[in-house]
Amino acid sequence: MPHSTSSPRLGDLERVVMEQLWEHAGAEGTTVREVHEALAGGRDIAYTTVMTVLDRLAKKDLVSRERDGRAWRYRAAASREALTARTMRMTLDDMDVTDRRAALLHFLDGASTAEIDDLKAALAEVEARHTD
Amino acid sequence: MPHSTSSPRLGDLERVVMEQLWEHAGAEGTTVREVHEALAGGRDIAYTTVMTVLDRLAKKDLVSRERDGRAWRYRAAASREALTARTMRMTLDDMDVTDRRAALLHFLDGASTAEIDDLKAALAEVEARHTD
DNA sequence: AGTTTCTACTACGTCGCGTAGTTACCAGCC
DNA sequence: GGCTGGTAACTACGCGACGTAGTAGAAACT
Numbered sequence A, B: 001m002p003h004s005t006s007s008p009r010l011g012d013l014e015r016v017v018m019e020q021l022w023e024h025a026g027a028e029g030t031t032v033r034e035v036h037e038a039l040a041g042g043r044d045i046a047y048t049t050v051m052t053v054l055d056r057l058a059k060k061d062l063v064s065r066e067r068d069g070r071a072w073r074y075r076a077a078a079s080r081e082a083l084t085a086r087t088m089r090m091t092l093d094d095m096d097v098t099d100r101r102a103a104l105l106h107f108l109d110g111a112s113t114a115e116i117d118d119l120k121a122a123l124a125e126v127e128a129r130h131t132d
Numbered sequence C: 001a002g003t004t005t006c007t008a009c010t011a012c013g014t015c016g017c018g019t020a021g022t023t024a025c026c027a028g029c030c
Numbered sequence D: 001g002g003c004t005g006g007t008a009a010c011t012a013c014g015c016g017a018c019g020t021a022g023t024a025g026a027a028a029c030t
Helices: A012-023 A032-042 A047-059 A080-094 A100-108 A111-132 B013-021 B030-039 B045-057 B079-092 B100-109 B113-131
Strands: A061-070 A072-074 B063-068 B070-076
Touching: A012 A032, A012 A047, A012 A072, A012 A080, A032 A047, A032 B100, A047 A072, A047 A111, A080 B063, A080 B070, A080 B079, A080 B100, A100 B113, A111 B100, B013 B045, B013 B070, B013 B079, B013 B113, B030 B045, B030 B070, B045 B070, B045 B079
Parallel strands: none
Antiparallel strands: A061 A072, B063 B070
């Protein structure tokens, strides 16, 4: 058995497809055809390939789908930001870090000032949320 | 081509082996034999399997090795915390997040109070470092 | 010299993912 | 009502990563 982690790892094509879902993110969802057409502009890819990928993403619960007549409409189950956060969290949890502060410190070491500001803003926001 | 990310993803056994290196982390390093003996207590595993894994980890630059007579002594190239941080960073970078603040906010959503404190401590530490 | 110890190389099975074909269904058109 | 086009469902193949390990050969101990 290769991997125990249930980490939502994305392959390259899976990522590209998710991009599409994120970009055309509306409440309506996106069909295979729409995704395929969007991708077919930039690369040579078969319709069924897109179908397969969307199917796999659905099985991983990274996208949800609802019937629309005969077809399916796919929607990203989580925003790009939420998925990113989830993946980061899983890393932190899976790695079984004892000294979390040290890990976070290392993380900040690689951060730009802008990113640190983003983090402080986010931090302030959760704080505020807890207070009110 | 399956993956573009040069993310240092660990398999299950690779992780277990890294644990050993981290636990017996001294300046001296650890031999294959030592790792094997440590693991052989809990599971049925061949000496050569451990060797192969260590070899692959070395090729991924996750461990370094120095000769010790005929044998090699392996050392984790990065601490568990540093590797964790690096992986988290790669996730954040690879996901091409536009709204980093939102991503970090999501991340904090899943955090315990203790973790938030750890983060604040780490943040204070980088701040201090920049100031002095 | 024979036995042990360690490396180096090769190998095999499984799984994830990129990639796609084939088959079959259903809805509308001529 | 059979043909056509769009969809889905299922199957498949190649490749790389990883768990797993065997074998060959060098080196060292006895």
